[in-house]
Amino acid sequence: MDQAAARRRLSALLAEIDSSSATLLAEHGDPGELSHIDQHSAEAATDLSEVEREETVRTIVAGQRQEVLAALARLDAGTYGVCVECGQPLPEERLDARPEAARCVNCQHDLEMAR
Template sequence: MTEYSDLQDRLKTRLADLLERAEVIEDDLRHPLDADSSEQAVDLADDEALEGVDDVLRAEIVQIRYALQRIENGTYGTCAKCGKDIARARLEARPIATRCIDCAD
């Protein structure tokens, strides 16, 4: 067990949730449009919103996978910019953080 095993568990749980939600969205997006043209307009608007949500989910999935990789290779908790330790409180608040609070944009 690493010193970040609790955060690793949280990240894995969040990843599983996001993957499940993304799959539901993708299933919704695969459905054919309704034959009624007025319904098609609504469906297209809904699909556009779903695509935006899916993009956000996918970006977070990438960040979580990157954080889990950093835990595995021992670089998690080290600022990618300055090399100093990232405060535990920051990691608990934002487990995907790659920079310390001083280097955060």
């Protein structure tokens, strides 16, 4: 993938992430949802776990946003498309599937195993 195409893909991804976090915030602040909680206080536990679920989604979205921003920074620095761990060029099909990928499949695997 050439750098201009990568930048377009990453910018589109960033816009998509920003609009999905805006949707999450809009849903969270919906007054209809709040009155629902008041009327059904017995279901408070269910509503709580929904808030937790939303928090999890938000954390994932925020993490992905960071990855996309980091990939854009690597484009600016001229280091885009190589693994940040071992320096090997990332395969075209990996960048095509995940343009924000920072590591080759092997290093990503090692990272996940280390957790």
